[in-house]
Amino acid sequence: MKVVIPGGSGQVGTLLVRALQGDGHEVVVLSRASTKASRGMVTWDATTMGPWVKEIDDADVVINLAGRSVNCRYTPRNREAIRHSRVRSTRIVGEAIAAARRPPRVWLQASTATIYAHRYDEPNDEATGILGGGEPGAPDTWRFSVDVASSWERELDNAIVPHTRKVKLRSAMTMSPDRGGIFDTLLTLVRRRLGGQAGDGRQYVSWVHEVDFVRAIYWLIDHHEVEGPVNVAAPNPLPNAAFMRGLRNAWGVSLGLPATKWMLEIGAVFLRTETELILKSRRVIPGVLATRGFTFQFPRWPEAAEDLCRRWREQNGRARRAP
Numbered sequence: 001m002k003v004v005i006p007g008g009s010g011q012v013g014t015l016l017v018r019a020l021q022g023d024g025h026e027v028v029v030l031s032r033a034s035t036k037a038s039r040g041m042v043t044w045d046a047t048t049m050g051p052w053v054k055e056i057d058d059a060d061v062v063i064n065l066a067g068r069s070v071n072c073r074y075t076p077r078n079r080e081a082i083r084h085s086r087v088r089s090t091r092i093v094g095e096a097i098a099a100a101r102r103p104p105r106v107w108l109q110a111s112t113a114t115i116y117a118h119r120y121d122e123p124n125d126e127a128t129g130i131l132g133g134g135e136p137g138a139p140d141t142w143r144f145s146v147d148v149a150s151s152w153e154r155e156l157d158n159a160i161v162p163h164t165r166k167v168k169l170r171s172a173m174t175m176s177p178d179r180g181g182i183f184d185t186l187l188t189l190v191r192r193r194l195g196g197q198a199g200d201g202r203q204y205v206s207w208v209h210e211v212d213f214v215r216a217i218y219w220l221i222d223h224h225e226v227e228g229p230v231n232v233a234a235p236n237p238l239p240n241a242a243f244m245r246g247l248r249n250a251w252g253v254s255l256g257l258p259a260t261k262w263m264l265e266i267g268a269v270f271l272r273t274e275t276e277l278i279l280k281s282r283r284v285i286p287g288v289l290a291t292r293g294f295t296f297q298f299p300r301w302p303e304a305a306e307d308l309c310r311r312w313r314e315q316n317g318r319a320r321r322a323p
Contacts, residue, residue: 001025001026001060001061002025002058002059002060002061003028003061003062004028004056004059004063005017005030005062005063005064006030006044006063006065006066007030007046007065007066007110008027008030008063010065010069011181011182012174012213013065014178015176015178016063016213016214016217028041028055028059029042030042030043030046032045032046046066046088047088047092048092049099053096053099053100056093056097056100057100057101057103059104060104061104061107061108061221062093062097062104062106062107063110064089064090064107064109064110066085066089067085067086067152068086070145072274073274074274079144082148083151086148086155090155090159091155091159093107093159094107094155094158094160094161097161098159098161103163104164105164105224106164106166106220106221107165108167109156109168110152110169111153111168111171111229112170113170113171113206113233114146114149114276114280114282115132115146115170116130116132116170116282116283116284117130117131117134118132118280118282120202120281120283123237123284123285124231124284124285125231125284125285125286125288126230128287129231129287131146141276142276153229165227167229167230168228168230169230169232170229170231171208171213172207172231172234172284173277174207174208175304175308176210176308177308177309177311177315179315186247187251187308187312189256190248190251190253190256193255194257194259195247195248195253196244196256196258197240197241197244197259198240198244198264199240199279200261202239202281203239203240204238204283205239205243206234206237206282206283206284207233207301208232208234209307209308212234212298213232215294216232219289223292226288229288230286230289231284231285231286231288231289232286233284233286234296234298234300235285235290235299237283238301243301244256246301246305247305247309249302250306250308250309251309261275264279
């Protein structure tokens with residue numbers, strides 16, 4: 001099949017492209033960076049129609065991952081760039097699909113598990129989950145993220161594409177051993193003996209192993225009856241303290257210095273990022289996938305962490321228990 005992936009040059013896009021091409025599928029990545037244009041990569045501006053639309057016209061699947069990185073301080077300028085990059089790119093993809101003579105049969109649109117409320121009591125699934133933004137005392141940055149996610153999904157809802165099924169990928173953090181990803185960042189802390197709990201450690205971490213992320217994408221392509229929001233997350237989120245302990249155990253170290261909330265806030269300023277990814281409780285479970293029969297190869301974090309640590313060592317030539 002032919003798969004077009006707008007914004008497919010990031011971490012998640014890269015692992016998805018690798019898997020799809022490895023299985024023999026034709027993959028076209030739409031990228032804003034003209035210097036990256038190469039075989040299988042087509043330039044677009046994520047804002048206006050252009051020659052790239054011909055790739056949509058004969059595609060079987062579109063997976064839109066376009067959007068500016070949220071790994072930054074939420075200044076007014078960055079907020080506008082984050083919102084615009086998601087909403088406008090989704091709108092123009094919808095327009096391209098609507099104009100296609102042979103539209104794709106399915107449009108998988110990136111969203112985020114961040115859309116759900118910060119909570120400890122009950123998990124959020126697609127049917128009963130509480131959307132965030134209205135929690136008492138929620139920081140302005142958290143409300144901004146929920147507002148962006150809601151605007152992102154609303155743009156998908158507004159697209160009139162009667163011949164194309166639409167799925168919202170409310171994805172948790174995708175864990176892979178690739179350098180520069182979230183797992184690599186967390187493992188770096190563990191290797192430096194800084195991988196203790198963050199804040200009070202009670203906040204839930206939702207995650208998904210890259211193998212299951214790719215398998216879920218294939219599953220969603222094949223299951224024509226599924227549309228709307230789908231939580232792409234492992235079925236067993238766990239508190240931050242347990243999550244980090246599981247990663248330390250998988251790497252083979254016992255010591256991990258904790259970081260208090262005020263330490264994280266100061267560090268975020270110096271690193272030009274926000275603490276939301278660390279401190280917001282994301283207790284998200286895959287209701288649609290679980291009830292429709294999808295099975296996870298890595299449903300629990302200890303086994304997933306063991307696999308990811310082993311593969312990270314293989315890719316980086318590190319021995320067991322190496323610092």
